[in-house]
Amino acid sequence: MRSIEMAKKKRKLPKDVFLYRGQLVYWPYLGCFNGKGKRGKRVILGPSDLPEGKIYQLLDQVKETRRKTVEWLLSAYMESEKFKKLSKSTRHNRKEVYYPKIIERRGPNNGTRFGDLLLNNITPAMLLRLLKTFEGNPTRNQIKTFISAAWSWGILEHEDIPRQNPAKEVPNFEEESRTFYITDELYRKVRRTMKPFYRAAMEIAYQCRAREIEIFALTYNDLLKEGIYLKRAKGSISEITLWNRRLRTAVAMVKSICTNKHSEYLFHEPDGSPIEPQRFACRFKDCMRRRVAAGKITPEERFTFHDMKAKGVSDHEGQYSGHRTETGRKIYIRKAPKIKGSK
Template sequence: MKRARKRKHNPNIPAHVDQAALPAAIFFDQRGSGVWYTLHRDETGKQRRRNVAPADVSLAELHRIMDEASNVDRGTLRYVCEKFHESDRYKKLRPKTHDDYCYSRDVLLNIPTKLGKPLGDLAVKKFTAALVQRIVDRLADEGTPSKAAHALRYLRRVMQWGRNRGYLEINPALGIEAPIERKQRRLPTQSVMNELIDRAMARGRLARNEPGGCPEYLPIVMELAYLCRLRGIEVVTLTDANELEEGILTNRRKGSRDSRDNIVRWTPRLRAVWDSAKAYRSRTWEKRRTPIPIAPHRRPIIVASHGGTLRKSSLDTAWQRFITLALKDDVITPEQRFALHDLKRRGITDTAGNRSDKQEASGHRDPKMMDIYDHSLPVVAPSAD
């Protein structure tokens, strides 16, 4: 460890610390309750501060902290991942992406290597495309192709971020063959879907603190996802502006290249669900004394229990709790379990007409998407009378 030069006496440093024995490059900030900190320069050359210990830490602990800091290999995968997670680019990502990246990081850093140390302790500049491919193949061969695919996407992004900031010269994760992930294209049966919708309606009438209850908006979301062939995020972002005289104007979220909006014509069932959503919203806003926006596009059809906009993460949590409890109560079997997104697949499959009609109703531009979403069997004539 670097020897400290002789310091001038600082009366603000705690009395239990021998100032003459302090390690180099550590400083004390007396403001507030006090904190020990170090200074370093980031990849752009800008000086940054890092708090390392509270004021009451011992001198021995300060030496240990600085010993560890001086021994950090700034070229390892672990270090580059740490810096990526501290960056503004990472902080601007969605919480769900944070969870996925943290999981992938932990998988990669702890992979054992022939050198007797984990992958996270290897220098990123020595990574090759062949090494990355072996890592991906190894994870996939263990029976977890999905884990391998997530790890590859994370490693590709981290190394590109590191390459752009001088930590490595090339990104060896580019061009790597991704594993083939298992496709989970579940299609709930009509009976199971209707049973769960009825169950959600009954559970939604229970008090919030009553065991087994679920949000009142959940059966409404399920119905709209099925009838309008929408994803969960597309349901929670519907507003009064989507209510037209002809029907409901959809708001497909994939972009113009993959999907396009359409108008779902009113039926008695669809009108009843839409009116139920508005009635629930009115009760919630009145109870919470929520100011009602004037602009129709600012009035969401689906609102949370607090009266504000329902977040997709909150909907996902409510769905998982609901479906897990249904499994626990033996309402459905593990084989009958499905995701909220599968209601869109059920809706497309149940749409009347040929495959072209189903494609138009689903909003997909690519007819190949019907191989994923349409599980109906066409009825055809025999080859001859």
């Protein structure tokens, strides 16, 4: 450091540019952290005999590159055509759930927002430390996938994005498949305590083996003569679930509650707007917590609304879930199959 400062005195150079070992180096000062001055990553501008105008030109290019932060990358990616082609649920989760968490997360050492960090300074080890601050391996993997997708997009769209995608160097966190199965007795016990709106949503999710986002995307045009046409999300195969008594009763219950004549959605808010799946899932969790607190169910009996799809698939004669792969389907089978013994 001392030799660099002494070398600078031999030639008048811009701030944070030094003559070092025969080359001009840009070494920015980042500030004082924990009582110690800290500098960023060194960038070689070129040989020591560069003209002054060329130095400033290269310096402007480097600074422009260095202004590209994590927040800039994720924001630019979410405005891209590639992002718009993702499923509605994926777009919602990344934009409304994970994006705020990523950019506002503070570093454990200096308290800097992760969103303010420059892309050139992000390393796999730094990203791994960030991911470990989040709770739950599924959430960690979702955030890692989001950052990786944005970075890969940035490499193709921008020349000054670091070519190495740090997220690809971080291994996935091991996830344990959920095995909880809602028994018929538990389903009836919980459903009896719920308001009609929740009872109808639970029954349709069970009968159609559907996710929240698929239930609340249903419109009156999806109520066909032979059954309910379910547009499955995440690339799964859409289907028609044939009418039965329970399904007709649930739909009639929804119609008696959601009565805005100007809404195209079966489930809708009083003003006719669609139900937000993420918000409904949170409200359902609150309902379950209240029932545990009231002693109506035990903590072990509490389940998520998404578990309704698993019950529907597990109880279905063909265990049909709409998944294109056997691996995806097995995630929702929570009940052991009944097999005849050997002769």
